[in-house]
Amino acid sequence: MVTILEMERIASWACRKYVRFLMLGALSSCAFLNLALHAGMGLTYYCSEECMTQVLNGPLHSMDKDIVNHIRDYWVDPPATKGTYKPTFNLENPPWATMGKWGEANKMLIDYFKGMKDGYGTFVEVGAQDGEFMSLTLYLELKKQFKGLLIEPNPIDYPKLRARGRSAYTINACAAPYAGHRRDVLWLRDTPDNLPPILHRIQEGSNRLLQFVSTEDQELGKNVDIQCFNLAAMVKAALGVSYVDVLTISTHGGELDILHNIPMSLKFRVLVLMVPLATSEEWEELAALGKRRGLTPVFDKNNIHILIPSNQVAIEKKG
Structure with a gap:
């Protein structure tokens, strides 16, 4: 029998494990889950990774206090x-x-x-x-x-x-470069090893969001998923x-x-x-x-x- 305390620990672990890597949304849902565990007194609550993704998938105001706290706790x-x-x-x-x-x-x-x-x-x-x-x-x-x-x-x-x-x-x-916060794609330019040092550093630093890369240049680099927050x-x-x-x-x-x-x-x-x-x-x-x-x-x-x-x-x- 899983106790309320054990369920709280599972919920807390799930938030820490997935919240940094998923598209950000209703972060207060993690707090809501713990509240539900306390209030339910025996309520069985199960949330898979897919469920967690949906919970964290809604738009939030740029200065939402949950977002600010999340950035402070997990990203700074x-x-x-x-x-x-x-x-x-x-x-x-x-x-x-x-x-x-x-x-x-x-x-x-x-x-x-x-x-x-x-x-x-x-x-x-x-x-x-x-x-x-x-x-x-x-x-x-x-x-x-x-x-x-x-x-x-x-x-x-x-x-x-x-x-x-x-x-x-x-x-x-x-x-x-838009309102709110979301996952996005960063384009990293391929950098040859034989470039002069200064030019090599210039090339290394020329990454940008994929939406700002011309179609013909996209094959000159690779894409990685990243998180974007309002500045x-x-x-x-x-x-x-x-x-x-x-x-x-x-x-x-x-x-x-x-x-x-x-x-x-x-x-x-x-x-x-x-x-x-x-x-x-x-x-x-x-x-x-x-x-x-x-x-x-x-x-x-x-x-x-x-x-x-x-x-x-x-x-x-x-x-």
């Missing part, structure tokens, strides 16, 4: 101890500083925050790759002691990111805040969609998008999305776009 990995990561290069002039206008963008962020008191800033980096290559948050973390969150969906890059030893929270998921929910789960000083997004597709679907409850001071804007409509969309949040573009070079508070731009122009 803790920071490494400060001082673990020791770069072998100058943070103001890394080996990739001359690639495009990356060095100029990095310098602008350094100059912008140089007056901020150390230890008071926050950042979120979407598309963190291995946690080092072309990261615009390294200086802020190591020199200004910013608290941060690194988000990387690639299951191959993510262990490298964790091994890097950065003192930031990390999540192995994608920032959803604001991940920020709330990891950092417990609704305001960040720097948000950088580099996903090789869907950057504007991610930005569009971030609830207005999440505020950010500086926005950095690394995305090619191919049409006038895309430029107008970026400007409109920035204006909606009180931000104005001040840096648009080689697919890097930096937006800062519009009132600061006005002050600079007057000066």
Whole structure:
């Protein structure tokens, strides 16, 4: 005879085992199952894996508290101890500083925050790759002691990111370019081993959601199933805040969609998008999305776009 306590343990195990890998839905059903076991007093309740899949298959609001708690409990990995990561290069002039206008963008962020008191800033980096290559948050973390969150969906890059030893929270998921949360498919480009080191790292980091890959390019890589969460929910789960000083997004597709679907409850001071804007409509969309949040573009070079508070731009122009 299976006791109520044993059934509770089974239910709890089922939630832990399957909830991380299934499409997210009514997470409160796990709590409901335990409640039913208490209230039923002898009620026989059986739920197979198929049943659990159905339970976890409904849409949820982007900032649903159960989702935020679920991300915090099952997806957020803790920071490494400060001082673990020791770069072998100058943070103001890394080996990739001359690639495009990356060095100029990095310098602008350094100059912008140089007056901020150390230890008071926050950042979120979407598309963190291995946690080092072309990261615009390294200086802020190591020199200004910013608290941060690194988000990387690639299951191959993510262990490298964790091994890097950065003192930031990390999540192995994608920032959803749509409302809500769901399972999706990530395309990983095949990377030849004989490429020069810098080019090899560029190729490794060029993964993207399958919907942003042209049909003719799909055969040049492989697909993996991943989980996508709304960005604001991940920020709330990891950092417990609704305001960040720097948000950088580099996903090789869907950057504007991610930005569009971030609830207005999440505020950010500086926005950095690394995305090619191919049409006038895309430029107008970026400007409109920035204006909606009180931000104005001040840096648009080689697919890097930096937006800062519009009132600061006005002050600079007057000066």
